[in-house]
Amino acid sequence: TSLQITASSSMIEKETMETERPHTFLREADENSFNSSSSIRLRFEKMIRDAQDSVCAAIEALDGGGKFKEDVWSRPGGGGGISRVLQDGAVWEKAGVNVSVVYGVMPPEAYRAAKPSQNGDVKPGPVPFFAAGISSVLHPNNPFAPTLHFNYRYFETDSPKDAPGAPRQWWFGGGTDLTPAYIFEEDIKHFHSVQKSACDKFNSEFYPKFKKWCDDYFYIKHRGERRGLGGIFFDDLNSYDQEMLLSFATECANSVIPAYIPIIERRKDTPFTESHKSWQQLRRGRYVEFNLVYDRGTTFGLKTGGRIESILVSLPLTARWEYDHQPEEGSEEWKLLDACINPKEWI
Amino acid sequence: TSLQITASSSMIEKETMETERPHTFLREADENSFNSSSSIRLRFEKMIRDAQDSVCAAIEALDGGGKFKEDVWSRPGGGGGISRVLQDGAVWEKAGVNVSVVYGVMPPEAYRAAKPSQNGDVKPGPVPFFAAGISSVLHPNNPFAPTLHFNYRYFETDSPKDAPGAPRQWWFGGGTDLTPAYIFEEDIKHFHSVQKSACDKFNSEFYPKFKKWCDDYFYIKHRGERRGLGGIFFDDLNSYDQEMLLSFATECANSVIPAYIPIIERRKDTPFTESHKSWQQLRRGRYVEFNLVYDRGTTFGLKTGGRIESILVSLPLTARWEYDHQPEEGSEEWKLLDACINPKEWI
Numbered sequence: 001t002s003l004q005i006t007a008s009s010s011m012i013e014k015e016t017m018e019t020e021r022p023h024t025f026l027r028e029a030d031e032n033s034f035n036s037s038s039s040i041r042l043r044f045e046k047m048i049r050d051a052q053d054s055v056c057a058a059i060e061a062l063d064g065g066g067k068f069k070e071d072v073w074s075r076p077g078g079g080g081g082i083s084r085v086l087q088d089g090a091v092w093e094k095a096g097v098n099v100s101v102v103y104g105v106m107p108p109e110a111y112r113a114a115k116p117s118q119n120g121d122v123k124p125g126p127v128p129f130f131a132a133g134i135s136s137v138l139h140p141n142n143p144f145a146p147t148l149h150f151n152y153r154y155f156e157t158d159s160p161k162d163a164p165g166a167p168r169q170w171w172f173g174g175g176t177d178l179t180p181a182y183i184f185e186e187d188i189k190h191f192h193s194v195q196k197s198a199c200d201k202f203n204s205e206f207y208p209k210f211k212k213w214c215d216d217y218f219y220i221k222h223r224g225e226r227r228g229l230g231g232i233f234f235d236d237l238n239s240y241d242q243e244m245l246l247s248f249a250t251e252c253a254n255s256v257i258p259a260y261i262p263i264i265e266r267r268k269d270t271p272f273t274e275s276h277k278s279w280q281q282l283r284r285g286r287y288v289e290f291n292l293v294y295d296r297g298t299t300f301g302l303k304t305g306g307r308i309e310s311i312l313v314s315l316p317l318t319a320r321w322e323y324d325h326q327p328e329e330g331s332e333e334w335k336l337l338d339a340c341i342n343p344k345e346w347i
Numbered sequence: 348t349s350l351q352i353t354a355s356s357s358m359i360e361k362e363t364m365e366t367e368r369p370h371t372f373l374r375e376a377d378e379n380s381f382n383s384s385s386s387i388r389l390r391f392e393k394m395i396r397d398a399q400d401s402v403c404a405a406i407e408a409l410d411g412g413g414k415f416k417e418d419v420w421s422r423p424g425g426g427g428g429i430s431r432v433l434q435d436g437a438v439w440e441k442a443g444v445n446v447s448v449v450y451g452v453m454p455p456e457a458y459r460a461a462k463p464s465q466n467g468d469v470k471p472g473p474v475p476f477f478a479a480g481i482s483s484v485l486h487p488n489n490p491f492a493p494t495l496h497f498n499y500r501y502f503e504t505d506s507p508k509d510a511p512g513a514p515r516q517w518w519f520g521g522g523t524d525l526t527p528a529y530i531f532e533e534d535i536k537h538f539h540s541v542q543k544s545a546c547d548k549f550n551s552e553f554y555p556k557f558k559k560w561c562d563d564y565f566y567i568k569h570r571g572e573r574r575g576l577g578g579i580f581f582d583d584l585n586s587y588d589q590e591m592l593l594s595f596a597t598e599c600a601n602s603v604i605p606a607y608i609p610i611i612e613r614r615k616d617t618p619f620t621e622s623h624k625s626w627q628q629l630r631r632g633r634y635v636e637f638n639l640v641y642d643r644g645t646t647f648g649l650k651t652g653g654r655i656e657s658i659l660v661s662l663p664l665t666a667r668w669e670y671d672h673q674p675e676e677g678s679e680e681w682k683l684l685d686a687c688i689n690p691k692e693w694i
Contacts (some may be wrong), residue, residue, distance in 0.1 A: 087669065094670070222652075222655050292635070302569040309670060317667060318667050319666050319668075323660050324418070
């Protein structure tokens with residue numbers, strides 16, 4: 001979703017490739033300062049890098065065949081990222097897990113794209129910002145094994161350059177959502193239950209609110225359907241305690257493995273026919289449509305010059321578009337489509 | 348490209364499917380009136396329906412296996428279309444040839460999207476419009492056989508409702524372009540030569556101008572490359588005699604078969620490897636990126652509720668995205684990519 005917002009701006013420098021991972025992508029001033037804001041920056045970077053390590057380790061262990069290829073990049077003025085991609089694995093067709101840390105200066109229109117304001121209080125001048133996030137899309141081979149996407153990000157603006165006294169802004173965003181081609185109720189219930197448990201540790205209103213937000217966000221308007229069966233999604237979250245939200249984002253990121261891996265263990269070796277595969281490919285076509293047409297992060301990143309290969313790693317290895325395909329009413333394919341058109345309460 | 352602009356507007360009625368082709372999709376008032384404007388409407392509709400018939404016949408004849416499936420649709424207030432799609436043929440993986448005739452009322456923002464004005468002289472109120480066009484994308488199976496796209500359209504606005512005395516506007520748009528995965532110089536030269544001959548019959552400035560316009564239009568900005576090897580493209584064309592432009596569009600549409608069919612005859616049975624196929628699929632991924640992210644007609648159509656299946660029939664049956672794929676310097680794949688990055692003069 002919108003992590004890539006943060007990895008791109010028309011005013012961001014071109015990245016350079018690195019041969020080694022630095023211990024931090026923060027600017028020295030952030031790294032050595034002890035005010036609470038830089039502490040959040042530091043701790044958020046550590047959290048997403050730990051999450052990248054643990055998710056990649058879990059994926060490689062279950063895949064058994066594929067290995068992640070790592071690309072490290074940085075920008076001269078500070079910031080950078082680590083892209084890891086496993087392609088043509090035994091279990092996953094394409095699995096990307098990226099972290100990035102970005103310092104930039106947003107033009108006002110970019111600021112609007114990144115954070116559509118509720119009340120139009122967009123600052124007029126260029127806005128320096130800091131953003132860090134983890135973003136991942138995992139596309140398995142087996143059509144009964146669902147695709148997973150998750151993304152957790154932290155965003156701060158400095159005072160705008162033409163308004164040095166103005167307060168900083170910060171917010172958290174993210175979510176985890178599941179995109180199966182076929183419904184196994186126990187899988188979907190398990191996935192949503194883990195999301196709910198993570199939410200409930202912090203606020204009993206989070207799950208219902210973020211579940212609906214997720215259904216609303218991953219909407220392919222021209223199809224009248226969602227790309228998948230949802231999960232949780234939130235953005236622009238700043239009306240709670242900052243420490244609490246950092247813990248919440250950490251809990252969500254740590255829930256990815258327990259929410260997803262058991263499902264893949266159950267489904268990765270399920271026998272399937274060419275017709276099952278073809279339906280999965282059609283649903284991947286919908287995934288491409290959503291990401292290229294609607295996803296805020298992707299569309300913004302493409303327009304403003306982010307690292308293209310990192311942004312588009314979310315696209316499946318393969319996808320398919322058939323003219324006017326209509327699943328037979330009552331079929332398994334139809335049930336999936338129906339649930340994408342009419343979101344359900346799974347728990 | 349932008350034919351689908353005309354097949355959609357947020358103020359357009361939902362289409363209904365028909366069991367028979369009507370002899371015209373024009374409103375009765377247009378059909379029976381003898382002013383010059385309705386005469387152009389009538390003759391343009393006849394031209395694109397004839398072109399649809401002849402292109403479909405040529406494709407079916409060469410394919411030898413696949414047959415076009417036809418969908419006819421209309422709108423209660425006038426207008427409609429014929430979508431023809433051949434899928435999983437012997438030669439073509441997916442071939443769509445659509446005609447449509449649309450009466451609509453454009454909201455001002457739609458008017459801007461359909462015709463970005465050179466000087467900002469956009470009319471303020473809703474603008475009734477008429478549009479007719481043919482749009483086609485032909486994706487062959489063989490990776491050495493190129494994809495072809497062509498689209499010819501005629502557009503008229505009535506006087507805006509709040510300015511009854513204002514003059515009507517009309518314009519022609521369209522083009523034909525070739526998207527190979529591999530370069531055979533004789534094919535590309537032949538294709539461009541036929542385009543140039545069609546242009547030269549009317550104006551010696553057309554080919555160089557419309558060739559460059561095509562290279563500029565089919566630009567995938569985030570990749571820094573074109574989707575293919577071009578051809579001709581023009582839009583908003585109204586500064587020439589209207590009869591001349593109707594003849595020119597007719598000539599262009601009639602040039603599709605001689606420009607394309609001989610190339611497919613030469614390449615359809617060329618032996619290929621899995622690696623050739625995979626490269627073709629990657630280029631099809633670029634085709635999807637262009638159409639969903641940049642193409643004016645597609646993006647406008649998706650946003651405003653055109654007939655989705657007609658709009659997205661331009662997408663290939665299958666496509667592929669590999670992370671950070673770089674063809675080896677000097678390879679055949681690299682040569683294609685180089686020509687997409689640095690457009691050439693082929694004749």
